[in-house]
Amino acid sequence: MTIVNHLIHGELTPGTGRSADVFNPSTGAITKKVALADRATMQLAIDSAKSAFPTWRNTPPAKRAQVMFRFKQLLEQHEATIAKLISEEHGKTLEDAAGELKRGIENVEFACAAPEILKGEYSRNAGPSIDAWSDMQPIGVVAGITPFNFPAMVPLWMYPLAIVCGNCFILKPSERDPSSTLYIAQLLQEAGLPKGVLNVVHGDKVAVDALIEAPEVKALSFVGSTPIAEYIYSEGTKRGKRVQALGGAKNHAVLMPDADLDNAVSALMGAAYGSCGERCMAISVAVCVGDQIADALVEKIVPQIKALKIGAGTNCGLDMGPLVTAAARDKVKGYIDAGVAQGASLVVDGRDLVVAGHENGYFVGGTLFDKVTPEMTIYTDEIFGPVLCIVRVGSLEEAMQLINDHEYGNGTCIFTRDGEAARLFCDEIEVGMVGVNVPLPVPVAYHSFGGWKRSLFGDLHAYGPDGVRFYTRKKAITQRWPKRASHEAAQFAFPSNG
Numbered sequence: 001m002t003i004v005n006h007l008i009h010g011e012l013t014p015g016t017g018r019s020a021d022v023f024n025p026s027t028g029a030i031t032k033k034v035a036l037a038d039r040a041t042m043q044l045a046i047d048s049a050k051s052a053f054p055t056w057r058n059t060p061p062a063k064r065a066q067v068m069f070r071f072k073q074l075l076e077q078h079e080a081t082i083a084k085l086i087s088e089e090h091g092k093t094l095e096d097a098a099g100e101l102k103r104g105i106e107n108v109e110f111a112c113a114a115p116e117i118l119k120g121e122y123s124r125n126a127g128p129s130i131d132a133w134s135d136m137q138p139i140g141v142v143a144g145i146t147p148f149n150f151p152a153m154v155p156l157w158m159y160p161l162a163i164v165c166g167n168c169f170i171l172k173p174s175e176r177d178p179s180s181t182l183y184i185a186q187l188l189q190e191a192g193l194p195k196g197v198l199n200v201v202h203g204d205k206v207a208v209d210a211l212i213e214a215p216e217v218k219a220l221s222f223v224g225s226t227p228i229a230e231y232i233y234s235e236g237t238k239r240g241k242r243v244q245a246l247g248g249a250k251n252h253a254v255l256m257p258d259a260d261l262d263n264a265v266s267a268l269m270g271a272a273y274g275s276c277g278e279r280c281m282a283i284s285v286a287v288c289v290g291d292q293i294a295d296a297l298v299e300k301i302v303p304q305i306k307a308l309k310i311g312a313g314t315n316c317g318l319d320m321g322p323l324v325t326a327a328a329r330d331k332v333k334g335y336i337d338a339g340v341a342q343g344a345s346l347v348v349d350g351r352d353l354v355v356a357g358h359e360n361g362y363f364v365g366g367t368l369f370d371k372v373t374p375e376m377t378i379y380t381d382e383i384f385g386p387v388l389c390i391v392r393v394g395s396l397e398e399a400m401q402l403i404n405d406h407e408y409g410n411g412t413c414i415f416t417r418d419g420e421a422a423r424l425f426c427d428e429i430e431v432g433m434v435g436v437n438v439p440l441p442v443p444v445a446y447h448s449f450g451g452w453k454r455s456l457f458g459d460l461h462a463y464g465p466d467g468v469r470f471y472t473r474k475k476a477i478t479q480r481w482p483k484r485a486s487h488e489a490a491q492f493a494f495p496s497n498g
Contacts (some may be wrong), residue, residue, distance in 0.1 A: 001030075001031070001032060001033055001344070002032040002037060002456065003015070003019065003033050003034070004022065004030070004034040004178045004179055004182060004202065005035050005182075005202075005485065006035060006037060006041060006045070006130065006199075006200060006201045006202060007172070007182060007185050007186065007189075007198075007200040007201075008041075008044050008045045008048055008093055008200075008201065009044075009045075009052075009195045009196045009197050009199065009350050010050040010189055010194075010195030010196065011195075013041070013044070014035060014090075014203050015035025015036060015037065015202075016035075016037075016038055016041060016079075017038040017040065017248065018035070018038065018344055019033040019034060019035050020032060020033065020034050020036055020175045020191075020204070021037055022034050022089055022175075022176070022177070022178065023086055023089075023176075023325065023327065024089070024178070024311060025089075025090065025313075025321070025322040025323060025324055025362045026089035026091060026156075026311075026312035026321060026322050026355075026359055026361045026362075027312070027360055027361055028326065028360035028361055028362065029360075030128070031088070031089075031094075031133065032089075032179065034175050034178045034202050035202055036175065036202060036203045036204055036206070036207070037201045037202060037203040037206065037207045037210070038206060039206065039210045039489075041201060041203075041382075042115075042170075042201055042207055042214070043125045043210070043214070044202070045170050045199035045201045046141060046170065046188070046214050046216050046217065047077060047166035048055040048195070049141040049169065049196055049197070049199055049216075050140075050141055050168070050216050050310075051172055051234065052194060052195065052196030052197050052310050053138075053140055053141060053167070053168045053365035054107060055194070056163075056166060056167075056168055056197050057137075057138050057166040057167075057309050060298060061100070061114040061115045061118050061164065062114070062154070062167070063112050064163065064164045064248075065111070065112050065114040065115060065164060065332040065366060066192075067163075067188070067192045067491055068111045068112045068160055068163075068164060068189050068191075069106055069112050069115070070191035070192060071108055071160070071187060071191040071193075072105060072109060072112065072192055073187050073191075074187040074188075075101065075105050075184065075187060075384050076102075076105065076106065077477040078183075078187060079093040079101055080098075080306065081096040081099055081183070081409065082097070082101055082152060082180050082183060082184060083097035083101060083249065084097075084181045084314060085179045085180035085402070086152060086177065086311075086359060087149055087313040087314045087321070088102075088179075088314060089151070089175045089176070089177035089178070089179055089180070090149070090151060090176075090278075090313070090321075090324055090325055090413065091276065091313045091323065091361075092275045092276070092278075092313050092321050092363065093313045093315075093318045093319070093320065093321050093347065094277050094313065094314060094315075095187065095316070095318075096274060096313075096321075096351070097152070097313070098152055100152050100153045101152045101153065103153050103155070103305075103442070103445075104152050104153040104155075105153075106444065106445035106464050107156050107157055107161065107445045108112065108156060108160045108161055108224045109445060109463065110160075110161065110445040110463070111160035111161045111163070111164045112164075112300055114164035114165070114400050115449075116131060117465075117468050118136050118468070118472070119153075120133060120134045120135050120136050121133060121134045121473075122134075124194030126478070127480075129242070129480055129481055129482055129483070130255050130478060130480045131478075131479050131480075132478045132479070133476075133477055134441050134474050134476055134477065135347055135474070135475045135476075135477060136468070136472040136473075136474055136475075137166070137472060137473050137474075137475055138164070138165050138166030138167045138359045138471070138472060138473075138478040139167055139218045139219050139242065139471060139473055140167060140168070140218045141167070141168050141169075141170065141187060141216050141217050141218060142162050142167045142168070142169055142170075142215070142217065142218060142219040142220070142221070143169065143171070143211045143217050143219070143220050143221070144158040144162075144169065144172070144220070144221040144222070145172045145173065145211070145220065145221070145222045145223075145224070145232065146158070146171065146172070146173050146181070146222075146223055147174055147223050147224045147404070148174035148176040148177050148278075148324055149183045149275065149278045149279060149280070149324070149384075150223075150279075150293065151177045151178070151180045152171060152179060152184060153172060153440070154180055154223050155164055155171055155173060155184070155185075157221075157223075157449070157463045157467070158171070158182070158221045158462070158463075158467075159171055159198055159334065160307075161463060161467045161468065161471060162221075162467075162471040163193070163198060165468060165471040165472050166472075167219075167471055168197050168199075169199070169212065170199045170201060170206050171185065171198065171199070171201070171219070171471075172201055172202070172203055172208060172211060173200065173202065174305060175202050175203065175204060176324055176325065177235055177343040178202050181200065182270060185198055185200045192301065194365075195268030197251060198352055198476075200358070201386040204453055205314070207233075208232070208363075209245070210237050211299060212232065212235045212239065213265055214388040215239075216240065216342050218241060218242065218244070219242040219470065219471065220232060220241055220243045220244075220245070220322065221242055221244050221245075221462065222243070222244070222245040222246065222468070223384075224246075224461070225247060225248050225249070226247030227247075228247075228456070229246060229247035229248075229301045229456075229457050230245070230246035230247055230403070230457055232245045232249065232457075233245040233457035233458060241341070242458075242470065243457065243458050244450075244456075244457075244458040244459075244460050244461070244470055244490060245456070245457040245458055246280070246406055246450060246451070246455065246456055246457075246462060246463060247451075247454060247455050247456065247457065248280065248382040248410075248454070249280045249282075249382060249406075249408050249411060249451065249455055250284060250379075250380070250381075250382055250408045250410075250412030250454060251281060251282060251283050251285070251286065251408075251410055251411045251412055251413075251415075252269070252283070252285040252286075252287050252402070252406075252413070253267075253282060253283045253285070253286050253287065253413050253414070253415065253439060254287045254289065254290050254396070254399045254400075254412070254413070254414040254415065254416075254425065255286060255287065255288045255289065255293050255294075255297060255415050256414065256417075256418060256421060257289055257290050257292060257293050257415035257416045258318065258413065258416055258418055259293065259416055259417070260306065260417065260437070261296055261297065262300070263415075263437070264297075264415040264437075265297065265300045265301050265304065266386065266414070267302050267437075267438075267439035268283060268286060268297075268301065268439060269301065269305070270368075270440075271283035271440050272284065272286075272387075272438035273305070273320055273366045273386045273388075274319075274320070274387065275320075275386065275425070276320050276321060276322065276323050276364070276386050277332075277383065277384060277385045277386040277387060277395060278323065278324060278384055278385070279440075280410060280411075280434070280443075280455075281367075281410065281411045281439075281442055282384075282441050282461065283388070283392055283413070283439055283442075284383060284388060284389060285379065285388075285389050285390075286384070286386065286388060286389070286390050286391070287391050287393055287399045287402060287403070288390060288391070288392050288393070289393055289394070289398075290392075290394065291394060292390060294370070294392045296368075297390065298347060298368075298370055298390065298423045301464060302347060302348055302368065303368040303425065305348045305367075305368055306348060306366075308320055308365065309365045310353065310355060310363060310365060310366075311355050311356070311358065312358055313370045319414050320360075320366070320371075320386065320467075322355075322361045322362040322363045323362045323363070323364060324362070324364060324383060326362050328362065328384070328385070329362040329364055329368060331381060331383075331384075332364050332384070332385030332387065332463075333351050333364060333386070333475065335377065335378055335380075335381065335383045335385070336350070336351055336367055336387065337348070337351075337380040338377050339372070339376060339377075339389075341388075342375075342376045342377065342378070343376075344354050344369040344370070344371060344372045344373075344376055344378060344389070345369060345370040345371045345375075346367075346368075346369055347368040347369065347370050348365075348366060348367055348368040349365075349367060350364045350365025350386060351364065351365075351367070352365075353365035356396055356435065364385055364386055365386065366386045366388075367385075367387045367388070368387075368388050368390070369387070369388070369389045370390045371390070371392065372389040372391050373391070374391070374405075376389075376412050382404075382408070391419045394427070396421055396424070400424075400425065400428060400429055403429060403430070404429065404432065407453060407454045407494065408453060408454055408455045409429065409430055409431040409432055409451050409452035409453035409454075409455050410432060410433065410452075410455035410456075411425055411431060411433040411434070411435070411441055411442075411451065412429055412431040412433075412434055412435070412441075413430070413434065413435030413436065413438055413439050413440075413441060414434075414435070414436055414437075415437055415438070416436075416437070422436045430452055430453065431451065431452055432450050432451035432452040432455065432456065432461070433450075433451065444461060445464060446464055446465075447459055447461055447465070448460075448461035448462060448464035448465055448466035448467060449462045449463055449464070450462055450466070
């Protein structure tokens with residue numbers, strides 16, 4: 001059986017005995033095994049990155065950017081192969097996998113601007129014969145821990161930018177779908193990245209703890225669930241590391257009475273059921289302002305949910321594939337059971353979906369609940385599956401209070417034709433990413449991604465300008481060259497320009 005190995009110092013490196021099964025979610029079959037690192041293996045990667053850092057940090061930013069330009073070309077050339085690897089191990093459709101890769105490539109494009117984003121600031125004659133400037137310097141060895149739901153895109157949020165900033169990177173991807181992540185890293189080696197600048201080490205908590213505890217690792221980026229995000233942030237910062245840890249979400253879409261309902265329904269279908277709901281930006285709650293818009297939404301969306309084309313993700317032309325694991329499928333079904341038990345109205349039930357020819361796959365059909373209330377677990381918890389809940393409220397203010405009261409604050413959106421309502425929503429909603437008639441307000445690569453409240457631990461968001469700040473340390477330099485013939489007496493007062 002194929003073993004997915006580590007990539008350490010530019011070479012595929014076998015594990016030391018421990019491994020995990022990799023499944024095809026559409027069939028339930030074990031297709032590969034992935035090596036799970038012990039602490040000694042992780043230390044090999046750390047040592048490799050540490051040895052590569054002195055040379056890489058002194059490589060001109062323009063040369064670092066040239067590697068990224070070649071990397072971008074290789075990603076585009078191998079799009080079909082990457083999408084197939086993602087679909088085989090994650091379950092998402094080929095079209096969705098290709099879209100994920102394209103969003104990742106946007107971050108590579110941003111990294112290609114290294115000479116511009118790293119040039120710093122300069123002030124001549126800040127004082128008499130004194131010049132001052134800022135220098136953005138790399139941190140050293142940094143690491144990223146990434147989730148299963150975006151095995152291509154989320155790593156590309158991290159290491160291209162970290163690397164062009166002059167750091168060396170260790171990536172610990174999800175062990176559930178590791179092949180595409182490893183393949184992409186090998187393409188970066190092919191693009192000319194020196195050995196040791198990027199290392200990929202597969203693993204579980206043993207590998208994560210090794211990164212947290214290693215003094216050589218100066219910064220950690222994480223995307224995943226809130227409990228683990230909080231753990232990594234707490235343990236990492238306790239050891240003096242810089243940490244950005246992106247956690248869970250419960251994203252609401254507010255439908256105003258004046259919403260363009262046809263467009264809103266189309267948007268909700270993609271946002272709630274795309275990628276089987278396994279997105280941290282998925283819309284899982286539709287907050288309808290008034291019974292009229294709620295009833296109209298149910299009438300229009302139910303036929304579309306029932307018409308979803310669901311099957312093996314590697315087949316073309318589908319809307320939705322399976323969930324990533326049997327445990328994920330069972331967890332989602334458990335939430336649907338709980339919603340029924342707690343009194344929500346189950347309008348469309350996806351629990352009994354069977355896909356012909358893939359009876360052992362991890363499928364759950366599109367599910368819709370109406371008349372959901374805030375104390376129900378299907379409202380409070382991140383389900384991470386194809387389940388949309390409708391909550392009915394009487395006003396925009398009530399809808400906003402509902403969202404602001406939730407522990408998560410990742411993404412939200414409003415559907416309306418009213419500019420005043422949209423502006424109020426954008427100004428006062430306590431959520432990090434907001435859309436107006438846009439269901440998935442994921443920022444483009446030259447902005448930054450991150451939520452509020454318990455959706456983000458740390459001060460800096462992912463990628464974009466915040467990513468540059470996270471992966472660099474700013475050094476302020478003040479320099480003076482007095483005239484040769486001059487001599488000044490000592491000054492004991494604090495220096496100023498006064």
